[in-house]
Amino acid sequence: MDGELLSQTFVELTDTMVAGFDVIDFLHMLTDRSVQLLDVSAAGLLLADPRGELRVVAASSEAARLLELFQLQNDQGPCLDCFRSGKAVHVADLNDTAARWPRFGPAALRAGFAAVQALPMRLREHVVGALNLFRAGPGAFLPEDIRIGQAMADVATIGLLHERSMRRSDSLNEQLQTALNSRVVIEQAKGKLAERLGLDMDQAFKLLRDSARARNLLLSELAQAFVDGTDTLTASRFGQRQPGIAQVPGNRPGAG
Amino acid sequence: MTVSRSARVWGLVAAEAASRGREMSAADACVAAVEAVEVTGAWLSAADGAEMGHLLRVTDEVSEQLAELQLTLGEGPCSDAAAVGGPVLSSDLGDAEAVGCWPVFAPAARQAGAAAVFAFPLRIGAIRAGVMGMYRDRPGSLSDFQLGDALAFADTATMLMLDSADQAEGDRVAGSGPGGQPAELAIHRAEVDQATGMVTEQLGVGIAEAFVRLRAHAYAYDRRLGDLARDIVARRVRLSPDLDVPEDFPV
Numbered sequence: 001m002d003g004e005l006l007s008q009t010f011v012e013l014t015d016t017m018v019a020g021f022d023v024i025d026f027l028h029m030l031t032d033r034s035v036q037l038l039d040v041s042a043a044g045l046l047l048a049d050p051r052g053e054l055r056v057v058a059a060s061s062e063a064a065r066l067l068e069l070f071q072l073q074n075d076q077g078p079c080l081d082c083f084r085s086g087k088a089v090h091v092a093d094l095n096d097t098a099a100r101w102p103r104f105g106p107a108a109l110r111a112g113f114a115a116v117q118a119l120p121m122r123l124r125e126h127v128v129g130a131l132n133l134f135r136a137g138p139g140a141f142l143p144e145d146i147r148i149g150q151a152m153a154d155v156a157t158i159g160l161l162h163e164r165s166m167r168r169s170d171s172l173n174e175q176l177q178t179a180l181n182s183r184v185v186i187e188q189a190k191g192k193l194a195e196r197l198g199l200d201m202d203q204a205f206k207l208l209r210d211s212a213r214a215r216n217l218l219l220s221e222l223a224q225a226f227v228d229g230t231d232t233l234t235a236s237r238f239g240q241r242q243p244g245i246a247q248v249p250g251n252r253p254g255a256g
Numbered sequence: 257m258t259v260s261r262s263a264r265v266w267g268l269v270a271a272e273a274a275s276r277g278r279e280m281s282a283a284d285a286c287v288a289a290v291e292a293v294e295v296t297g298a299w300l301s302a303a304d305g306a307e308m309g310h311l312l313r314v315t316d317e318v319s320e321q322l323a324e325l326q327l328t329l330g331e332g333p334c335s336d337a338a339a340v341g342g343p344v345l346s347s348d349l350g351d352a353e354a355v356g357c358w359p360v361f362a363p364a365a366r367q368a369g370a371a372a373v374f375a376f377p378l379r380i381g382a383i384r385a386g387v388m389g390m391y392r393d394r395p396g397s398l399s400d401f402q403l404g405d406a407l408a409f410a411d412t413a414t415m416l417m418l419d420s421a422d423q424a425e426g427d428r429v430a431g432s433g434p435g436g437q438p439a440e441l442a443i444h445r446a447e448v449d450q451a452t453g454m455v456t457e458q459l460g461v462g463i464a465e466a467f468v469r470l471r472a473h474a475y476a477y478d479r480r481l482g483d484l485a486r487d488i489v490a491r492r493v494r495l496s497p498d499l500d501v502p503e504d505f506p507v
Contacts, residue, residue: 191453
């Protein structure tokens with residue numbers, strides 16, 4: 001465990017939870033940091049929508065095979081078990097799970113993962129989702145890593161609610177649905193951008209995210225504007241930040 | 257569990273349409289929702305770009321007033337829901353939060369007879385079809401189960417609105433699978449959303465039309481939407497603007 005990276009991570013996380021907070025970008029950063037801090041190969045945050053379906057809102061990689069592994073878990077797998085029980089699920093060796101998860105186990109092994117963990121995202125008595133961690137090599141997860149992992153899951157839950165009151169379950173449901181819809185917008189934007197520029201989905205996502213950060217826009221808003229056609233994703237030439245303003249010719253400072 | 261809720265809700269909407277002797281439409285989703293979600297009334301507005309547009313259906317006078325009030329005042333849970341892209345659930349229009357958010361709408365709505373309002377944007381990501389609003393004459397939140405149903409009715413209304421916009425084709429194809437059951441309604445797959453985005457570029461159309469064309473293509477070639485989407489994302493299949501026949505389509 002890299003102590004300095006851990007401290008830096010928590011400073012960064014709390015820094016983001018202020019004005020202009022971008023919850024989608026935050027959740028992505030959390031999955032990236034989980035991979036770096038916890039000796040795992042891939043991480044994903046899944047939220048349950050009120051229909052009872054587990055859906056990915058952020059992942060450390062946009063690789064299709066990884067996303068498929070998350071989606072598979074709507075039928076069976078550690079995330080589903082974790083979500084239903086509200087308890088963490090740890091599997092040190094997926095080779096032992098043939099009986100438990102006859103479809104998920106082999107699929108995860110084929111994707112190159114031998115160990116998996118699911119940590120519950122909880123708000124009081126509500127389980128809202130799970131942090132799903134995959135490792136390439138088999139082996140038990142260290143107690144210290146499990147504690148930090150659970151803390152990351154808890155921070156994700158808090159981040160979802162940010163300034164809203166945690167007491168109203170209505171707020172939680174509103175925020176969950178909004179986050180899930182934002183994810184769909186981002187997927188649509190990825191597809192459009194990947195097709196336009198001949199990129200893979202991972203590259204397309206990074207381009208969107210970097211562009212949003214450079215221009216101080218919310219990732220979901222930029223994705224929406226790009227899909228709508230009101231934003232062409234060109235960064236301002238002069239490096240100035242104009243939040244929410246589409247790149248209309250003649251609108252750039254100093255142009256002409 | 258997911259499939260059965262979608263199928264059940266679809267069945268309720270189909271029954272509503274059948275009881276009126278007509279084809280399923282988004283208006284039927286609005287009407288059927290009232291009894292299922294246990295609200296007092298509901299209304300449906302189409303989208304006008306990013307704004308709320310014209311009223312398509314109301315189930316009672318109070319619903320009509322609530323819809324009109326929000327259009328007139330330019331504030332309210334429906335416009336917030338449309339702007340934010342997520343539901344706005346106000347279980348008590350008299351509480352500080354509601355009055356703070358909608359200083360004119362909240363008291364006016366209560367005067368009209370509404371104690372709680374729930375607004376659901378009809379959206380699939382960037383695709384905006386409209387907004388569905390519901391009200392109760394008593395304060396209180398929707399239960400988890402009721403909220404799940406409300407969202408399912410909103411999804412159903414969204415699909416029906418997208419399909420009806422494409423009725424020029426003449427066939428009711430994209431919304432239903434065999435036996436009129438909702439095909440793929442319950443399944444949110446990243447590939448479907450990504451493929452929709454890709455198709456906007458491939459066909460040079462907007463996102464709503466891209467989605468309709470994608471589903472029509474799956475239906476016409478008797479393919480599951482998720483499988484077609486996966487092929488498009490993997491670039492094994494591509495929709496073409498000329499003949500709507502994909503290149504390298506595995507026959």
